[in-house]
Amino acid sequence: MLDGNPRLNLASFVTTWMEPECDKLIMAALNKNYVDMDEYPITTELQNRCVNMIAHLFNAPIGEEETAVGVGTVGSSEAIMLAGLAFKRKWQNKRKAEGMPYDKPNIVTGANVQVCWEKFARYFEVELKEVKLKEGYYVMDPEKAVEMVDENTICVAAILGSTLTGEFEDVKKLNELLTEKNKETGWDVPIHVDAASGGFIAPFLYKDLVWDFRLPLVKSINVSGHKYGLVYAGVGWVVWRSKEDLPDELVFHINYLGADQPTFTLNFSKGSSQIIAQYYQFIRLGFEGYKNIIENCMENAKVLRQGLEQTGKFNIVSKEVGVPLVAFALKDRTYYTVFDISENLRRFGWIVPAYTMPADAQHIAVLRVVVREDFSRSLAERLASDIHKVVEELDEQVKHVTKVVTTQVDITARGGGTDGALVHKSEQEIAEEVITYWKKLVNRKKTSGVC
Numbered sequence: 122m123l124d125g126n127p128r129l130n131l132a133s134f135v136t137t138w139m140e141p142e143c144d145k146l147i148m149a150a151l152n153k154n155y156v157d158m159d160e161y162p163i164t165t166e167l168q169n170r171c172v173n174m175i176a177h178l179f180n181a182p183i184g185e186e187e188t189a190v191g192v193g194t195v196g197s198s199e200a201i202m203l204a205g206l207a208f209k210r211k212w213q214n215k216r217k218a219e220g221m222p223y224d225k226p227n228i229v230t231g232a233n234v235q236v237c238w239e240k241f242a243r244y245f246e247v248e249l250k251e252v253k254l255k256e257g258y259y260v261m262d263p264e265k266a267v268e269m270v271d272e273n274t275i276c277v278a279a280i281l282g283s284t285l286t287g288e289f290e291d292v293k294k295l296n297e298l299l300t301e302k303n304k305e306t307g308w309d310v311p312i313h314v315d316a317a318s319g320g321f322i323a324p325f326l327y328k329d330l331v332w333d334f335r336l337p338l339v340k341s342i343n344v345s346g347h348k349y350g351l352v353y354a355g356v357g358w359v360v361w362r363s364k365e366d367l368p369d370e371l372v373f374h375i376n377y378l379g380a381d382q383p384t385f386t387l388n389f390s391k392g393s394s395q396i397i398a399q400y401y402q403f404i405r406l407g408f409e410g411y412k413n414i415i416e417n418c419m420e421n422a423k424v425l426r427q428g429l430e431q432t433g434k435f436n437i438v439s440k441e442v443g444v445p446l447v448a449f450a451l452k453d454r455t456y457y458t459v460f461d462i463s464e465n466l467r468r469f470g471w472i473v474p475a476y477t478m479p480a481d482a483q484h485i486a487v488l489r490v491v492v493r494e495d496f497s498r499s500l501a502e503r504l505a506s507d508i509h510k511v512v513e514e515l516d517e518q519v520k521h522v523t524k525v526v527t528t529q530v531d532i533t534a535r536g537g538g539t540d541g542a543l544v545h546k547s548e549q550e551i552a553e554e555v556i557t558y559w560k561k562l563v564n565r566k567k568t569s570g571v572c
């Protein structure tokens with residue numbers, strides 16, 4: 122009750138609405154432990170079917186009779202840990218066989234990666250080499266990424282749908298450049314695509330965008346079932362191009378639950394509901410259903426973007442091609458920031474995060490609205506109008522402060538000052554005083570009123 126309202130939580134990519142039939146299905150499966158595969162063989166079968174469907178969606182080169190290689194996880198973070206471990210182990214095995222040192226593995230990413238990549242690097246002792254961003258370019262530059270690759274690089278990770286702006290990185294170009302570099306050097310550096318959000322966007326909206334297993338160096342892809350896979354929090358997926366890309370020694374075989382069961386996950390026990398719900402969504406919606414929902418999200422993102430553009434106050438940082446979200450920065454940051462806007466929007470119930478970009482674009486701060494299935498057109502219009510209201514209020518406050526400071530200066534100038542001397546202040550000086558006064562006011566507001 123005291124938490125925020127999930128539907129108004131525009132900070133999250135994670136699904137906050139499913140149809141009532143699905144809620145019932147989830148409740149009915151709540152008491153099944155997914156890992157009891159021999160006891161709940163149908164759930165295992167549903168997982169395998171989901172893996173196959175996703176692998177086909179991502180154009181994995183699998184024959185009619187073959188099954189895809191992949192696994193259901195708790196989310197993209199676990200999926201990325203598994204994919205990263207597979208790369209690390211493959212690289213180590215190769216280096217050992219060549220009699221080369223294998224104690225300094227690294228991974229190349231953009232500085233815009235989600236925190237799970239930093240976790241992977243730290244937990245599994247892999248150096249993270251990040252390509253820095255710059256103002257106006259908030260994704261990994263494939264040329265710079267390939268320049269950073271060396272003989273210790275276990276993989277380059279590209280993001281299909283950057284967490285910060287929703288933009289797709291250019292995986293095709295990365296594949297081209299890396300193929301050249303591999304040819305020149307004799308290395309064998311592969312690509313992983315973090316398609317946490319974009320994996321359930323691109324196949325439905327941008328069929329001709331080549332980012333997946335159609336590119337030979339792409340060896341594994343993760344996607345979050347709980348984002349645009351349209352399932353509540355707790356499901357992700359990782360699929361490998363082929364069996365050869367998942368070292369066998371990482372797969373454990375247990376038999377004490379009844380039969381030989383291969384497992385390659387970080388967890389053991391977990392709920393079955395999300396896997397069952399994912400299968401339900403795939404069957405219920407099909408390709409057309411997902412396409413319609415994602416198209417609708419894009420439409421609503423457009424409505425919001427246009428509403429924000431009409432205020433004349435913002436630069437839209439997100440791109441039209443990408444994840445349905447709107448990231449936007451203030452054109453004029455003199456008197457208030459996106460953090461003030463975010464704070465003020467809370468009054469209307471909206472949860473809209475504000476954050477600064479990573480290195481080297483830290484000076485850019487943005488607000489981000491993720492458009493999910495349950496964010497309707499009328500909510501988009503209402504949000505745009507509330508943002509407009511907040512900005513107008515802030516502008517009014519600035520005007521008021523300007524008036525107060527100007528009056529004070531005026532009084533001083535007319536002899537009301539302490540020594541009665543005539544004071545002349547330039548516009549610049551007045552503006553600086555307004556800013557100082559304003560900042561004091563805002564800071565006072567920020568520190569008071571809590572508990």
Ligand SMILES: Cc1ncc(COP(=O)(O)O)c(C=O)c1O
Binds near residue numbers: 195198237284
């Ligand atoms: C690009 C990207 N990768 C990975 C993750 C982590 O995903 P999950 O929450 O499914 O673990 C996110 C989450 O927002 C993301 O945006």
